[in-house]
Amino acid sequence: MDLMQATDWAALGEAELDGVVALRRAIHQDPEIGLDCRRTTAKIRAALEGLPLELREGPSTSGLVAILRGGGDNGRSVLLRGDMDALPMPEETGLPFASRNEGMMHACGHDAHSAMLVGAARALCARRDRLPGTVVFMFQPGEEGYHGARYMIEDGLIDDVLPGRRPDAAFALHIWPTMKRGAVVGKAGPLLASADTLHATIRGKGGHAAMPHDNLDPIPVAAEIVMALQAHIARTVPVTDPAILSITKISAGTAHNIVPDSAELLGTLRTLSETRRREVQEAFRRIVAHVAAAHGLTGEAAIDEGYPVTVNDPRAAALARACAEQLGGAGWVELPAPIMGAEDFAYVLREVPGAMAFLGVAPEGEDPATRAPLHNSRMTIDESMMAKGVALHCAFAERFLATGFD
Numbered sequence: 005m006d007l008m009q010a011t012d013w014a015a016l017g018e019a020e021l022d023g024v025v026a027l028r029r030a031i032h033q034d035p036e037i038g039l040d041c042r043r044t045t046a047k048i049r050a051a052l053e054g055l056p057l058e059l060r061e062g063p064s065t066s067g068l069v070a071i072l073r074g075g076g077d078n079g080r081s082v083l084l085r086g087d088m089d090a091l092p093m094p095e096e097t098g099l100p101f102a103s104r105n106e107g108m109m110h111a112c113g114h115d116a117h118s119a120m121l122v123g124a125a126r127a128l129c130a131r132r133d134r135l136p137g138t139v140v141f142m143f144q145p146g147e148e149g150y151h152g153a154r155y156m157i158e159d160g161l162i163d164d165v166l167p168g169r170r171p172d173a174a175f176a177l178h179i180w181p182t183m184k185r186g187a188v189v190g191k192a193g194p195l196l197a198s199a200d201t202l203h204a205t206i207r208g209k210g211g212h213a214a215m216p217h218d219n220l221d222p223i224p225v226a227a228e229i230v231m232a233l234q235a236h237i238a239r240t241v242p243v244t245d246p247a248i249l250s251i252t253k254i255s256a257g258t259a260h261n262i263v264p265d266s267a268e269l270l271g272t273l274r275t276l277s278e279t280r281r282r283e284v285q286e287a288f289r290r291i292v293a294h295v296a297a298a299h300g301l302t303g304e305a306a307i308d309e310g311y312p313v314t315v316n317d318p319r320a321a322a323l324a325r326a327c328a329e330q331l332g333g334a335g336w337v338e339l340p341a342p343i344m345g346a347e348d349f350a351y352v353l354r355e356v357p358g359a360m361a362f363l364g365v366a367p368e369g370e371d372p373a374t375r376a377p378l379h380n381s382r383m384t385i386d387e388s389m390m391a392k393g394v395a396l397h398c399a400f401a402e403r404f405l406a407t408g409f410d
């Protein structure tokens with residue numbers, strides 16, 4: 005099958021833009037948080053009404069999977085993902101369609117992601133007859149720390165897209181308000197980090213601060229654990245397979261003359277490989293227990309596992325790059341290094357080879373570097389760039405269905 009001209013994909017995106025902007029604004033002013041984003045799902049369902057899609061929902065989330073079977077069946081299938089959830093923070097953009105829900109804001113662009121994916125679904129449905137395979141649209145809540153993608157996978161929503169098979173490839177876009185308008189940014193290999201939350205409790209014996217010999221003071225032990233963890237990172241973790249371990253909170257004590265019974269540490273661990281993640285998790289448990297034990301105290305470590313490393317398959321990253329270059333504009337920008345944030349699209353990429361890319365949405369004439377970033381109460385986007393997002397989704401899908409990763 006001949007590949008389409010890039011201009012066709014760009015035109016597809018432009019043709020959907022008005023609808024995408026309207027849907028994005030409707031979602032933006034009614035943000036929802038977590039796994040249950042049912043009003044957002046309802047808006048998406050309404051926008052997909054009448055299209056030739058098979059819809060699937062699962063018990064664990066308000067997520068929606070829509071499957072488009074093309075006119076041909078060459079045995080290939082491709083998943084496109086958009087997340088749906090907002091953040092627990094006030095909005096201060098002053099936009100006419102700003103959040104009406106107190107303390108909730110779409111400050112990570114997931115409103116745009118959902119709307120762009122609807123635009124792509126509409127555009128690809130209109131071209132169903134020339135699609136040689138199957139496209140799966142994954143509308144996912146609960147990205148902001150709720151593991152929505154994992155629940156949707158566990159609910160079986162991406163199973164048996166074709167009999168006995170999950171999709172062959174997966175793609176996602178994330179808008180980026182501090183990147184140049186229209187730039188498509190990404191890399192092969194690790195793109196985003198794993199993110200685990202670390203807790204430690206050091207238990208000693210409290211008493212009078214003037215008689216430390218009668219106590220088991222947890223505070224110097226907590227301090228020693230913090231330093232031992234940093235020494236581990238500096239002296240054991242290879243720079244070629246790095247880890248970040250930040251202790252961000254230390255809590256203990258009540259007054260200047262009282263040694264407390266216990267001290268608590270809280271922090272985060274970020275890595276770029278599963279091997280490194282497991283190694284540092286183990287070191288954290290060991291150092292907390294054994295540094296405390298060395299001083300006659302006890303140390304208990306607990307780890308809340310967050311998202312795994314988001315790893316772009318090199319073939320999928322190359323396909324995304326080719327699409328971005330073919331679409332022109334600001335083209336492809338190779339990310340020189342991973343970003344140490346985390347993303348639950350990682351769960352999809354753990355099951356299905358694929359890639360995530362960022363889309364620059366800084367408005368024309370504004371310096372991207374000085375703009376409000378993601379998760380900022382004044383974060384805004386150049387909505388016209390959503391046409392490019394739609395075009396990219398269409399290009400990813402059609403190109404993969406046409407040629408696979410070849």
Ligand SMILES: [Zn+2]
Nearest residue numbers: 112148378379
């Ligand atoms: Zn976010």
Ligand SMILES: [Zn+2]
Nearest residue numbers: 112114147178
């Ligand atoms: Zn996000």
